[in-house]
Amino acid sequence: MSETTEKTVEQIENPASYVELKGINKHFKDFHATKDANISISKGKLVALLGPSGSGKTTILRMIAGLEHPDSGEIWIDGKLVNNIPGSERGIGFVFQSYALFRYMNVYDNIAFGLRIKKVPEKDIKKRVTELLELISCEGLEKRYPSQLSGGQRQRVAFARALAPNPHILLLDEPFAAVDAKVRLELRTWLKEMITKLQITSIFVTHDQDEAIEVADEIIVTNQGRVEQIGTPQELYSNPASPFVATFIGNSIQVKNFDRFRFFEKPEEDVTAILRPEFVSVYKKGEKVQYSKSVEEAVVEDIIFRGSNLEIKVRLHDNLISSVRSINEPAIEIGETVDVFIFRLFVIFKDRIELFYNRSLNNETVII
Amino acid sequence: MKRKSIIPGFGLSFGITVTVLSIIVLIPLCSLVVFTSQLSFSEFIYTVTRPRILSGYYVSISTAFIASLVNVVMGLILAWVLVRYNFPGKKFLDGIIELPFALPTAVAGISLTHLTTTNGWVGKIFYDLFGIKIAYTRLGITIALIFIGIPFVVRSVQPVLEKIDLQYEEAAFILGADRRTTFWKVIFPEILPSLISGFTLAFARSIGEYGSVVFIAGNTPYETEIAPLLIMSELQEFDYAAATSIALVMLAIAFVILSVNAFIQSMVSKRVSGLA
Amino acid sequence: MDIRKDKGVLKWVLIVICFVFLSVFLLLPLVYIIATAFRAGIQGYIKAVTDEYALKATWLTIRATLWAVGINTFFGISAAWCLTKFAFKGKKLLSTFIDLPVTVSPIIAGLIYVLTFGRQGPLYGFLDSHGIQIIFAVPGIVLATIFVTFPFISRELIPVLTAQGTDEEEAAALMGARTFTIFRKVTFPHIKWALLYGIVLCTARAMGEFGAVSVLSGHLRGKTNTLPLYIELLYQGYDFTGAFAASSILVIMAVIILILRLVIEQKGKKEIDINR
Numbered sequence: 041m042s043e044t045t046e047k048t049v050e051q052i053e054n055p056a057s058y059v060e061l062k063g064i065n066k067h068f069k070d071f072h073a074t075k076d077a078n079i080s081i082s083k084g085k086l087v088a089l090l091g092p093s094g095s096g097k098t099t100i101l102r103m104i105a106g107l108e109h110p111d112s113g114e115i116w117i118d119g120k121l122v123n124n125i126p127g128s129e130r131g132i133g134f135v136f137q138s139y140a141l142f143r144y145m146n147v148y149d150n151i152a153f154g155l156r157i158k159k160v161p162e163k164d165i166k167k168r169v170t171e172l173l174e175l176i177s178c179e180g181l182e183k184r185y186p187s188q189l190s191g192g193q194r195q196r197v198a199f200a201r202a203l204a205p206n207p208h209i210l211l212l213d214e215p216f217a218a219v220d221a222k223v224r225l226e227l228r229t230w231l232k233e234m235i236t237k238l239q240i241t242s243i244f245v246t247h248d249q250d251e252a253i254e255v256a257d258e259i260i261v262t263n264q265g266r267v268e269q270i271g272t273p274q275e276l277y278s279n280p281a282s283p284f285v286a287t288f289i290g291n292s293i294q295v296k297n298f299d300r301f302r303f304f305e306k307p308e309e310d311v312t313a314i315l316r317p318e319f320v321s322v323y324k325k326g327e328k329v330q331y332s333k334s335v336e337e338a339v340v341e342d343i344i345f346r347g348s349n350l351e352i353k354v355r356l357h358d359n360l361i362s363s364v365r366s367i368n369e370p371a372i373e374i375g376e377t378v379d380v381f382i383f384r385l386f387v388i389f390k391d392r393i394e395l396f397y398n399r400s401l402n403n404e405t406v407i408i
Numbered sequence: 409m410k411r412k413s414i415i416p417g418f419g420l421s422f423g424i425t426v427t428v429l430s431i432i433v434l435i436p437l438c439s440l441v442v443f444t445s446q447l448s449f450s451e452f453i454y455t456v457t458r459p460r461i462l463s464g465y466y467v468s469i470s471t472a473f474i475a476s477l478v479n480v481v482m483g484l485i486l487a488w489v490l491v492r493y494n495f496p497g498k499k500f501l502d503g504i505i506e507l508p509f510a511l512p513t514a515v516a517g518i519s520l521t522h523l524t525t526t527n528g529w530v531g532k533i534f535y536d537l538f539g540i541k542i543a544y545t546r547l548g549i550t551i552a553l554i555f556i557g558i559p560f561v562v563r564s565v566q567p568v569l570e571k572i573d574l575q576y577e578e579a580a581f582i583l584g585a586d587r588r589t590t591f592w593k594v595i596f597p598e599i600l601p602s603l604i605s606g607f608t609l610a611f612a613r614s615i616g617e618y619g620s621v622v623f624i625a626g627n628t629p630y631e632t633e634i635a636p637l638l639i640m641s642e643l644q645e646f647d648y649a650a651a652t653s654i655a656l657v658m659l660a661i662a663f664v665i666l667s668v669n670a671f672i673q674s675m676v677s678k679r680v681s682g683l684a
Numbered sequence: 685m686d687i688r689k690d691k692g693v694l695k696w697v698l699i700v701i702c703f704v705f706l707s708v709f710l711l712l713p714l715v716y717i718i719a720t721a722f723r724a725g726i727q728g729y730i731k732a733v734t735d736e737y738a739l740k741a742t743w744l745t746i747r748a749t750l751w752a753v754g755i756n757t758f759f760g761i762s763a764a765w766c767l768t769k770f771a772f773k774g775k776k777l778l779s780t781f782i783d784l785p786v787t788v789s790p791i792i793a794g795l796i797y798v799l800t801f802g803r804q805g806p807l808y809g810f811l812d813s814h815g816i817q818i819i820f821a822v823p824g825i826v827l828a829t830i831f832v833t834f835p836f837i838s839r840e841l842i843p844v845l846t847a848q849g850t851d852e853e854e855a856a857a858l859m860g861a862r863t864f865t866i867f868r869k870v871t872f873p874h875i876k877w878a879l880l881y882g883i884v885l886c887t888a889r890a891m892g893e894f895g896a897v898s899v900l901s902g903h904l905r906g907k908t909n910t911l912p913l914y915i916e917l918l919y920q921g922y923d924f925t926g927a928f929a930a931s932s933i934l935v936i937m938a939v940i941i942l943i944l945r946l947v948i949e950q951k952g953k954k955e956i957d958i959n960r
Binding site for chain 2: 695698699701702703705706708709710711712713714716717720755758759762763765766767769770771772778781782784785786787788789790791792794795796797798799800802804805806827830831834850853854857858862863866867885888889891892893894895898899911912913915916919924927928931934935938939941942943945946
């Protein structure tokens, strides 16, 4: 059986590999930027590469684009090994972090650039540019120069320029980093709608977990050059594959002495637990609650107003624990003694992460 | 004049600046204006349109223009090589570019003259092989002006080339542009303003250049007599009116050249910074 | 970075072009001066450079250079401070005037001083009655030298001070520091390399100035001849060995200046990197 037919079979069997990275390593001098990365992205998905700065996420994106070359490993796109194919022939559109719009070309010429390189007839270019300007709602701006556009418009034009040659994959490097907070929220929604509409496989880099969770279908978490986990936002939340993911995703605190919490036991090994606000409930004394028999007392140290809700910080066995409480519930004050109930927590073992539940959750019915 | 700054020393520094500026620059320039106002207009026109004077302007401007063009091409190549490549001797190359600023013009002038006479190391080769004379011709003047102008273009393009963000080239690369297209469509427009600026500076300097040119020119009337030399000869004959008239025209030319550049640069910065 | 790599052939062709161009235009004249200076042997060379008039010319050159560097440093610092730390009307005009002298032909620079202080000038009567002679005398030479190097130091300082902003000075002023304390403790550390760089450039130009000085000197041997003028004199008297020997002094100074320039640039860059 020849290799190509083998590939076809594999593709039918595993449609989840439109873009595939196998055992990728990349060094910059002494810095090991990517360590044995294996990634597989299926067609039409909107994927986020999420990690702290220096985690190697941008390097992965640039290697897919052909802007960097891996020291070892294979990059496959649409069933083709592309290691030796230049970036411009990989069918890729790239949106740069600061957009890299050509300053001396107007919007029209910027969007037309890739098409002119491909020697597309000027008539067709005009059609395509007009179409794209309509798509990004920037009709009438074609004569403007990049400096005469707002941050949001620049982002859209960069998006249109990348899309002009009809790429199969769209890569975006920190696409929202260069605009201010308010525009960023707008653009996020816009970009998600656009990409869903166009059905184009897209990968974007971000260090902002909210951004990744809100926009992406799937998230690839990177840390120190390694791919830590690939999964949907829900999966990352509920089943973190590594301590890093458990701490990086969500607003979490670490707890050492969790065996002192009621209805939790510590295993023999020396382990740490991770606690998220949504794992904890805080009740006013005397409030009628389901688990009233299993709560323990704590003192409120701080209350932070979060707009739609309140973050309550309580001191429990030397840990400052956060919890979220609706503003519609009876008010709690700083210094007040409250009841605290912990539903569950992640316990980090050397080789795995386990979810520990409050034992009273199983026993409640039995005990009462 | 409103002063909002809490930093002290405005009066002192402003006073020193204006005083020294007045003594060194403004008062002497004013006396040029005063002296000019005493000239009769017809006399002025007569002086500056004498064929010998006109030919002086022509020699100065044409040789300066050609020399500056050569420097634009060589300056671009030099800046490119210094910014983009690594090679042994790079520091040395970067260092000697400034030589024309550091070497006194008269010294450069006599050396270039001796090298390019028909007996000189270089001049002999050109004369024997091609029958071309360099020293005491307009070619010689051009050579001297190339020498003078080398640093201007390099030093104006180099920093701009260094600052060009790699992202522009990457963007062009992903859109399929080859090196040549990327250079002409993406990089060249970025450095063009600095290239123009370097050209104007070299051109303005070359038109007024005296020390390096006066030896190699040979100073044959109508052939290799440059405008600054004409001012000098009028001065030596104590004909201040004629000298001033010629100088005024030269100042006007320099002013026009620099204004054109200032205009171009302001257009460019408007486009790039969006302050339209 | 690999998308910036050019094909090997193009790279080396361009590098070779640069080396050939600079060797012919810059190095050859330099080598030629040294070679010719020693044509009459070491003895002849020593005799030429220790000639009474050569020494006098060197001394005058040094004096004029010191004056120009001193005044321009003083002026450059106050002008840069004034133009970068305060906002006031006419700022643009002031900076244009400061830059004006470099765009004026050196011959014209000489001319305006002749017109101001010469026999037909408005100040002549006053100066003459007090026995002060400016043109065709040392003060004229000094003035001309200051003029042609006028913006050299302020031009180096202004970009550095602009980039630095006014925050630090404002903070110091709020804490009650006085002008000189602010300058010495806050501003000066930022500009010291730029200042040194400006001084080096100013020195180079000042000691080599030919055209403007030539107009004003009156060519009195041993009295108003600077080194470049003395070289011209020897050259026109067909004493080529003497001319090139005297030139070699200036060549050595030029080379020292180029080396200083490189060293200062390196140190300044390092300091800036550390401060980041």
